[in-house]
Amino acid sequence: MLNLQSLTVGYRNTRGAVLSGIDLSAVPGDFICILGRNGSGKSTLMRTIAGLQAALGGMALLDGEDIASMRPATRARRIAVVLTERQFNPGLRVDDVIALARQPFTGWQGGLADDDRAAIADAVEVTGVEPFLRRFFSDLSDGERQRVMIARALAQTPHLMILDEITAFLDLPSRVEIMALLRDQARQEEQIVLLSSHDLDLSLQLADSVWLLDDAGGFSVGTPDQLSHSGALGGAFDSGAIRFSPERGRFEIAASGVGCRREA
């Protein structure tokens, strides 16, 4: 159970608060997509919920405990993250990367026990990364790398999984596959999956619930149907060039012709 209580996220510098006074809750099994344009605060919100960034106000509770004041080791057992950050990993192989997910559960040496191995084996199977387990992580394509990081997050057996724009590097079939996988994972393992995406169509089809961020710091929550009919989706994304069509449940190019003229 995830509860956000008048959570305000942002930065302590001149940028200030990005989103204010968010009250929300999510239950295990929820597959939630966070949608919004670049700069609307998706990443800031996710980093704050993950406990990687301090909130400016309010708090985020996971199973009744304040995430920000959890011991780092406890938090690591309950929350897994996948980010788009490109990292430089000398000599790290794919199996090493996935095994690192078990660190919060292992002793000081980091040796794997049977249940650790089982969690890793499950994650490997579900994500289909078996063929490149022995390859160097830095040799993988962007898509393969993203898959491995998702396998790593699954192997962490978290209560809450936070994934920031992970589908950006994937082709369409892989995107569908990964999003469906995460949704099934949420249902079967009773996890809360929080995923930010630019993939509007796909998110609207798969999400149980959508958190929609507009450019002005506004925040709306609902099922995909509710949001499309209330006009909130249009409000967040419509520009001169595209417009949300509630009837068809998807975005359409507003300008006539292929050229997509810009309106004055």
Added chain:
Amino acid sequence: MSARVSTSVAVLIAAVAALALLTLTYGQIALPLADTLGALTGTQSTDLARQIVLDIRLPRVAAAIIAGGALGMAGVLMQALFRNPVADAWSLGLLAGGQLGVALTVTAAAFAGPAAVSFLTLFEGPSITLAAAAGVAVAALAMLALGRRVGAITLLVIGLMLGFTSQGLTSVLLHFAARAGGRIYGGWQDASFAGVAPEALPWLSLPILLGACAAVATAKSLSSLLLGETYARSLGVKVTALRHAVLAATVLLVAPVVAFCGPVSFVGLIAPHFARALAGTARILALLPLAALGGALLALTGDAIIHAPWEQHFLHLNAILAIVGAPVVILILIFSPAVRQWR
């Protein structure tokens, strides 16, 4: 520990022991293996053999093993901390920083007067180790600050340049120190294991032992730092505390090497790659013993070559290490996927 790692450890221990034994048998005077073993075990041997083996050759061989091991482990720590495959105490200028620390201390003592010099000489072991530690720590902090701003290869070039600068300064400082009456630590600007006196061995090994313990203690958290700072934090690692601990371990491992053996090049850079190839993993805890043994083997090999019974003693340790090491670094720069990503 996986079977692959333990087998490699066993093979390396045997190789180090065999090479050490071989090195003890030769030099100006060749000793039969039986006499050498006899001297080592304290059974049937001549006084001369015992003197040569125990007082002259053994401290040198022990210093090569200990210093090589320390540099190998420090290399593993630094490559993980900087996430840079060409990082090591030598290439990033830590050794040169340590030398500069010693040179500054000696110069200060020389200008302060004979009392300060004799104080330094009296507590030679701890005083030069501390001076080196200060220099190593300053250099490490500077490189860590820089490492956040520049790429892996730029950092390597800057490290080498700062190393040259520090060594130049060291040379100039020691010259003035000698003229002001502080004629100590003369021929130490070149790397060598031969200058380590038997009574200096505890001062060499004690900090290194502590550093090795610290390295082992930080190994698990440091492995997760290979994924980057954010992922490490998401895995429950306190990154700032970890950085400090790894830095402290590196200083403990490297400072005594600089203080007693000088700027031993390439060992710490190559040993971790060797360890990763043998281990088939980048887990720090698996790499530490392999890199220590690999570093010891490499240092010992260099020492064995320069002390082979040549007609004259003319080879320098760093010359041999460069002949072996530089081509390996070039191969790493060309073929390492991690480096390719940053070009």
